[in-house]
Amino acid sequence: MERTLIDQNREEACKAVPGPWRELPELSGYQWSRSTVGASGCTVYRLYGKGLTPDLYIKHGAGPYADDLSAEAERMRWLGGYAAVPAVLHFARTADEAWLLMTALHGKTAYQLLQAYPEQQFAVVDQLARQLRRIHAIPLRDCPYASDHLSRLDRARARIDAGLVEEDDFDEERTGWTAEQVWDALQDLLPQRPDLVVTHGDYSLDNIVFCDGEIEGCIDLGRLGVADRYHDLAILWNCLGEFGAPLQQRLLQQYGIAGPDYERLKFYQLLDELF
Template identity: 60%
Template structure:
């Protein structure tokens, strides 16, 4: 398990109005995320709140722009960061957000294993709440057909990190993952509003209660197993009994192994 999730760094260039807000902050860069964007925690400024900044160029800047619109929508329904500032040029984007209170689920499960059951129950309850948002209220689509098209483009461009595959697919190529997914299609859709990356680092709790989620770039309508599979994978790093408890608390007694495996493999390509 990776305990150190960030490292100290220096400030990056930013538009003048944003740079003025960021003055006097200490900077720490996230070392965990795989979105392609650089994520910074800004802290230590007297009488100022902790903030987070996401920065990227070119295609990553486009992704950050999409996250900004999704984040503003998501914050109307569940706990999520508030957008402080968003800046976009022709090839760069900066998204400045408030920090979430509390600790991430990963931090709690790592440092307080005696809280594991309570944390898992809170994560399941929060996901039920997210998935209960009416699909008609969500303007964003993230279903597996759209994600497959993006995955195919990433494979063709050589952007998939094959060395980062899960143990079950250790030594596989991206093409082998793609072919294995095709054999699981078609899937009967069960669309809900999904987070898209429902992982332990993206979910925050305080005093045992859910505060909310971060990293909203993949929010949209998709099969519920998009979120369930990622959490299943995350909890497998800790204890198989937590995986089963999460699904039971969410309300599923029998896993759809076809959907679970498909979405686990789909996530490998991002």
């Protein structure tokens, strides 16, 4: 499917940037745009406009984000055996930088659909819940990656100490908080008793792509691993709050949770603020 237009709300046109893809002749002839959404620390480019040739994406990470991108490439390849994800076409790494070239998932994100088609909101949430159940049903023994709350807390502490937490990007209810205040609030909710499953790790509305009313696949897999199912539920729950409590309750209902643990929801929402 050809996409030739720039989505002014999500990307901006740019020139081709230097990188190892210059050695790949099949990338010549594309136009470039840079994503203006997301907060992963990596830069995302869409390559488009080459006749009927499909779009591609390039993700670039530097410094501490190079390791994150290496983890994402590895996990994307792994999850591709169980769910629809972009195909990794090329990955390159130096000591300080990493580049990931992948196929595109065409369509609109769950966030875009909820915004544009209010009458479809319950149907979108139902599909999100079903896909999340399928990911969580992957056998634990098959997954070689750990993303439990203790390892995540260690990484969060390291990010705080390195000054990597974007405090001005906290949710509205925590406007004005410092990363240390979030950290302290997390400690008040420990210990946690996790219900371990294979998790996406960042199951937000912008990371699930729909096409023709069906889920096309998911993206941003750098945090995938075995963790508490509430890790994914809390992130999606938090995203749905923008569209109203009925959608949040619909998520839990369709996922199959009759009595939600709101303390665990809060814990994983706080933890996500530090990433």
